[in-house]
Amino acid sequence: xxxxxxxxxxxxxxxxxxxxxxxxxxxxxxxxxxxxxxxxxxxxxxxxxxxxxxxxxxxxxxxxxxxxxxxxxxxxxxxxxxxxxxxxxxxxxxxxxxxxxxxxxxxxxxxxxxxxxxxxxxxxxxxxxxxxxxxxxxxxxxxxxxxxxxxxxxxxxxxxxxxxxxxxxxxxxxxxxxxxxxxxxxxxxxxxxxxxxxxxxxxxxxxxxxxxxxxxxxxxxxxxxxxxxxxxxxxxxxxxxxxxxxxxxxxxxxxxxxxxxxxxxxxxxxxxxxxxxxxxxxxxxxxxxxxxxxxxxxxxxxxxxxxxxxxxxxxxxxxxxxxxxxxxxxxxxxxxxxxxxxxxxxxxxxxxxxxx
Amino acid sequence: xxxxxxxxxxxxxxxxxxxxxxxxxxxxxxxxxxxxxxxxxxxxxxxxxxxxxxxxxxxxxxxxxxxxxxxxxxxxxxxxxxxxxxxxxxxxxxxxxxxxxxxxxxxxxxxxxxxxxxxxxxxxxxxxxxxxxxxxxxxxxxxxxxxxxxxxxxxxxxxxxxxxxxxxxxxxxxxxxxxxxxxxxxxxxxxxxxxxxxxxxxxxxxxxxxxxxxxxxxxxxxxxxxxxxxxxxxxxxxxxxxxxxxxxxxxxxxxxxxxxxxxxxxxxxxxxxxxxxxxxxxxxxxxxxxxxxxxxxxxxxxxxxxxxxxxxxxxxxxxxxxxxxxxxxxxxxxxxxxxxxxxxxxxxxxxxxxxxxxxxxxxxxxxxxxxxxxxxxxxxxxxxxxxxxxxxxxxxxxxxxxxxxxxxxxxxxxxxxxxxxxxxxxxxxxxxxxxxxxxxxxxxxxxxxxxxxxxxxxxxxxxxxxxxxxxxxxxxxxxxxxxxxxxxxxxxxxxxxxxxxxxxxxxxxxxxxxxxxxxxxxx
Numbered sequence: 013x014x015x016x017x018x019x020x021x022x023x024x025x026x027x028x029x030x031x032x033x034x035x036x037x038x039x040x041x042x043x044x045x046x047x048x049x050x051x052x053x054x055x056x057x058x059x060x061x062x063x064x065x066x067x068x069x070x071x072x073x074x075x076x077x078x079x080x081x082x083x084x085x086x087x088x089x090x091x092x093x094x095x096x097x098x099x100x101x102x103x104x105x106x107x108x109x110x111x112x113x114x115x116x117x118x119x120x121x122x123x124x125x126x127x128x129x130x131x132x133x134x135x136x137x138x139x140x141x142x143x144x145x146x147x148x149x150x151x152x153x154x155x156x157x158x159x160x161x162x163x164x165x166x167x168x169x170x171x172x173x174x175x176x177x178x179x180x181x182x183x184x185x186x187x188x189x190x191x192x193x194x195x196x197x198x199x200x201x202x203x204x205x206x207x208x209x210x211x212x213x214x215x216x217x218x219x220x221x222x223x224x225x226x227x228x229x230x231x232x233x234x235x236x237x238x239x240x241x242x243x244x245x246x247x248x249x250x251x252x253x254x255x256x257x258x259x260x261x262x263x264x265x266x267x268x269x270x271x272x273x274x275x276x277x278x279x280x281x282x283x284x285x286x287x288x289x290x291x292x293x294x295x296x297x298x299x300x301x302x303x304x305x306x307x308x309x310x311x312x313x314x315x316x317x318x319x320x321x322x323x324x325x326x327x328x329x330x331x332x333x334x335x336x337x338x339x340x341x342x343x344x345x346x347x348x349x350x351x352x353x354x355x356x357x358x359x360x361x362x363x364x365x366x367x368x
Numbered sequence: 369x370x371x372x373x374x375x376x377x378x379x380x381x382x383x384x385x386x387x388x389x390x391x392x393x394x395x396x397x398x399x400x401x402x403x404x405x406x407x408x409x410x411x412x413x414x415x416x417x418x419x420x421x422x423x424x425x426x427x428x429x430x431x432x433x434x435x436x437x438x439x440x441x442x443x444x445x446x447x448x449x450x451x452x453x454x455x456x457x458x459x460x461x462x463x464x465x466x467x468x469x470x471x472x473x474x475x476x477x478x479x480x481x482x483x484x485x486x487x488x489x490x491x492x493x494x495x496x497x498x499x500x501x502x503x504x505x506x507x508x509x510x511x512x513x514x515x516x517x518x519x520x521x522x523x524x525x526x527x528x529x530x531x532x533x534x535x536x537x538x539x540x541x542x543x544x545x546x547x548x549x550x551x552x553x554x555x556x557x558x559x560x561x562x563x564x565x566x567x568x569x570x571x572x573x574x575x576x577x578x579x580x581x582x583x584x585x586x587x588x589x590x591x592x593x594x595x596x597x598x599x600x601x602x603x604x605x606x607x608x609x610x611x612x613x614x615x616x617x618x619x620x621x622x623x624x625x626x627x628x629x630x631x632x633x634x635x636x637x638x639x640x641x642x643x644x645x646x647x648x649x650x651x652x653x654x655x656x657x658x659x660x661x662x663x664x665x666x667x668x669x670x671x672x673x674x675x676x677x678x679x680x681x682x683x684x685x686x687x688x689x690x691x692x693x694x695x696x697x698x699x700x701x702x703x704x705x706x707x708x709x710x711x712x713x714x715x716x717x718x719x720x721x722x723x724x725x726x727x728x729x730x731x732x733x734x735x736x737x738x739x740x741x742x743x744x745x746x747x748x749x750x751x752x753x754x755x756x757x758x759x760x761x762x763x764x765x766x767x768x769x770x771x772x773x774x775x776x777x778x779x780x781x782x783x784x785x786x787x788x789x790x791x792x793x794x795x796x797x798x799x800x801x802x803x804x805x806x807x808x809x810x811x812x813x814x815x816x817x818x819x820x821x822x823x824x825x826x827x828x829x830x831x832x833x834x835x836x837x838x839x840x841x842x843x844x845x846x847x848x849x850x851x852x853x854x855x856x857x858x859x860x861x862x863x864x865x866x867x868x869x870x871x872x873x874x875x876x877x878x879x880x881x882x883x884x885x886x887x888x889x890x891x
Contacts, residue, residue, distance in 0.1 A: 090422060096600040099416045176623060177487030177596065182517075206651075208526035209519040216518035230526075261626040293487055297419030297600025299628035320486065323569040325602035 080113055080124055088128060095365045097328035098298050101335065105131055129362050135331050136358040138340060154340030156356055159286040159314070160196075160252065167199070167245035169238075169253045169278040172317075173271060173307055174291035176259030179319040179345060181210060183291050184254045185217030186345070186353040191252055198223040199250040201241030203234035203274060206258035214256055220350070224250065234258065234270065235277040242283035253283065262306035275311045289342065291317045294327035304333040315342035318356070322347045326365050404436055407451045418629030418668045421604040424638045432458050456665060463634060464661030468618050468643045470590075476559040477509070479550060479586050482620070483579050483610055484594035486567030489622035491520055493594050493648055494564040495527035496656035497620070500646075501560055502533055508560035511549030512537035513582060516566040524564055531653050534558075542566065542578055547585040563588070570609030580613050590617045592645065595636055597624045603632035604639050611640045618645035621659060625650045629668050702797060704761040708753045711746055751779040752789055764790055 085106060092102040109128055112118045118127045138154040160168050170187070172180045184200060191198050200223050204210035211227045218225035226244055228237035238255050245253045255278060260267035279285045290313045292300055307313050318327050321344050330341050341356040408429050415425045435454045472478045480497070482490045491514065498508045510528050512521040512535055521537045528535035534556070536549045546563050553561035565582060568575035583591060591614045593607060610616060619636055624647050633644055644659040753761060755778030760767055767775070767790060776783040 093416060093422050094601050096419075096602070099413045175598070175626065177489055179487055207523065208530075209522035212519035212522050213517070261623065263625070263627045293596075293598075295485065295596070295599050295602045295606070297598060297628070297631070298417055299419070299598040299626065300600075302627055320569075323485070323571060323602065324605040325600065329600065 080119070080121065084121065084124065085110070088124075091366055092328065095326035095328035096297050096300075097365075098301070098332050101135075101328075101332045105135070125366070129359075129366065132331065132362045132365070133358045136334050136341070136361065138334055138338065154334065154358075156315070156340050156342045158342060161284070161286055162251055164249070165246055166282050166284055167242060167250055167253050168286040169242060169255055169283045170287040170289060171255045171257065171275060171278060171285055171311065172289050172291055173257050173311060173313070174259060175261050175293075175303055176207075178259065178291045178293040178296075180204070180259060180291045181213050181217070181256055183289075183317050183319060183343075183345065183353065184214065184256050185221065186350050187343075188217060188221040188223045188254055189350050190353065191254075192221050192223055196251045197249065199241055199245045199248075199253050200225040201238050201253055201255040202227040203237040203241075204256045204258040205230055205232045205234050205237065210256070210258065223254075224248075235274050238274050238278045239280075242278060242280075246282040253278070262303045268306060268310045271307075272310050287315060288313045289315050289317050290339065291319055292327075292330070292333075294318050294321045294345075295323065295325040296327075296329060298329060298332075300329035301332050301336060304337045304339055308337050308339055313337075313339050315340055317341075317343040317345065317353075319345035321345060322352070327361075328365055404433065404451070408433055411451075411455055415631060415634075415668070418631035419598075419600045419603070419635075420631035420668070421601050421635035421639075424604070424635045427638070428458065428462065428634075456669060459634070459665040459668060460662045463637055463644070463664050467661075468645045470645075472559065473589055476557075477550070477553040477561040478559060478590070479553075479561045479563070479588040480590045480592065481546075481563045481565065481579075481583055481586060481588040481614075482592050482594055483565050483614060484567060485569065485596070485606060486517075488567065488594045488596045489648065490514070490567060490594045491524050491564050492527065493620050493622055493646075493656075494562050495524060495531055495533070496648060496653050497646065498528065498533040498560075498562050499531035499653045500656050501562075502531060506560050507558050508533055508562055509549065509553040509556060509558040510535045511546060511553075511561060511563045513542040513545045513549070513563050514566040515539065515542050515545065520564075520566070527653070543581045543585055546582040550586050561586075570606045576609070576613050583614055591615065592618050592620050593636070593640070594620045594622060595632055597621050597630040597632060598626060598628040599632040601635075603635045607636040607640045611642075616640055616642050618642050620644075620646045620648065622648040624648060625655065630664060631668055633664050634668060704753050704756065704764055704793060705758075707793065708750060708761070711750050711753075748779070748781060748785070749789060752776075752781055752786055755779040764793060 088109075089102055089106060092105065093099065097105075105128070108131065109118070109124065112127060113124065118124055136154070158170070162168065172184055174180050181204065188198050188200060198221070200214055200218050202211040202214045202225060204214070205228050208230070211230065215225055215227065217223070224244075226237060226241040228234070228240070234257060238253075241253050241255065244250070255274070257271060257274060258267075260271065262268060275285060275288065288311050290304060290307050292303065296303070304313065304316065316330060316333060316339055318330055318341050321327055333339055334341070341358075341361075343353055344356050344361070346352045346354060411432065412425055412429050415428065416422065420428070432451075432454050435458060436451055482494050482497075484490050491512075494510055498510050501508050510524060510533050512524040514520040514524075515537075521535075521539075524537070525535045536545075536552045538545050538548060540548075542565065546565075549563060550561055563582065563586060565579050566575070568579065570576065593610050593614075593616050595603060595607070599606075607616075607619075619633075619640065619642065621630065621633055621644050624630060637644055644661070644664070647657060647659040647664075649655045649657070752775060755775045756764075756767070760771065760775075767786075772783055772786050772790075776786045779786075
């Protein structure tokens, strides 16, 4: 392997920060929200629109009904529960809505659905829903940008964590492609040294995307792989290290401990961890909340990547995750193609959620 | 509902919630329509929180209602107990039904095809299945027909090597590989041929057609759907679609080693009507076994996997050894040698955390604390004892300063740790002598907890309390076996009354039952 495929340590394609030695941990992203979007590919809304008609069954039948009755509430509850929003969150959302109906702020099926939609979007945005007098948490608007400081000689590290089989390696492959397209010099750290052939899988992605890769031995120490990757990235002027980790159930204390160590090592000079992304399978039910809680506690998760939203699952558990754990969804996987990883759009997500 | 406790509620076991309802029911002594409604609402919520699909929940709750309504109230059980028992029975019935009796093709090989969503664990399950059959004396061939995910075949090859099972695959096309794999199995005279396929979405027509064609060319005797235990409401849609395409014979449930309640098991069983055959419970190849519906029922209801523990214990415990040390214990002749023996027995049960996880009524916090107790503590204590001479083990009082330094050095521990062990052991002996012969002999395991707590961390302290509590309850003196006796008694009780044995022995529960004349608010 020759010095580096990237000619110069290109200071990012997007509107580059004028001051290179920005030491701030919370760097303002070049172009908030849109920055991860590759040029031209389908948007979240386009994608979801194909699979599900907007607002589908629930909305149409409620619109037809006009007045709000017991059956209406049941229908709304059903839609939310079927979307994996969970009993607790569903009850809370609907209780608030009931109050508003009682106070005659909301009348009729149409307004009701609009109100519910707003409430859910607000919840997903980390804001107390309208009408809620003071949420239990102070409002912290969800920041969905992928943080990247881009300080020269100090590679940003994005760590990908999650339980087994959620699609961490595939997600890294897709993120790598997008980041390379943005002109960043990306290095993949194959720190999943546990699962058989996980390194090979990531190597395939490195080849496809033109990113570099640092691998360890199977069964080796994942922290060592991350350490090597950061050192290598700093030495060669890579901007960004994407670190894959072995899938681990959040209940395995020792493995969560191992993850903590990986994060510590990655954050050690010259590296610094600017994103810890929890990859979550959209088919996951209420256990997703426990996953988010434990991983956040252990490695301070900064965002959720919701994968496999291209099937029939709706991933409603992220509402509870935003509300209880305060971690926003940043990216969504809408298909198997490399460009099917897109920025999260709460409104489109809620529309799809309520679609029958 | 008070908002502060909401997040707590989510993790409450159904049994605990029903007990709360039961508290109110008991005082009235009769099961009215309204009481039943309230209890059923709790059941509904609990099942939904366990990710059982909504439609399945509705049908389930209805059948429980009918069951309860049909039952006379003149039974010896309290109304609440009656409801809980009905729920448990109904759940076991639905989850179980008929089990799949695995038979083998008269003309081998018996062909097994695995299908499922991406990430459900097919490749790992395929290898585990092969290892399981190999353990049964069979001779399987693994066929890697997942040519889609990068390195999936490589993963299967590595796992196959670990299991000592040959893997066949070609970089051609999945249907061709499956067909050629079957030929290969015939040629090699294998009696089983296990085909791993690529993960696919149920709504992906093209890929569903591909797996259909794989089934067509291999004519599988068994087609299993691999389902992630953490799956939510979508489990039904997925299972239905796969069943329509492939006419499933059964289900393999994976990732049961997490804390998901696994309601998906119930959903899938209900809509597919085929049994859950295998369950995968860990990351190692051996963590795979036949599925037990009654245990899953306990899990969904949050009742702990009591039976598994008992079975594990029965398998692992060397009865003679335990009996011998128990006798010596009762006679006050318990030495460090015996203690070492006990440690070995406990270790055979598996990790301490694992054992505690299986006990019913162990709270989430305690279970987590148990997970934090390093099982290597057991090894460290054992190392210290092993570094003593036989004479020292029989009579620790001869261990003077220089001997202790030697023991510490020999075991790689500090002198302080040696001292702590000896001190705790002395106390343990003292207590045993004091209580010898009576029912009050302190629990060996409880003391063990104390020994492990030598470092003084709060989790270990909680563990100690738990261990003594679990082994106590006024009926189970000392020794692991007695602990299990306690569990067994608890399990019998559970079976009899449908009530969960208390986490900290009978005392707390008794108080609760007896003392609950007026609602706590009245004070």
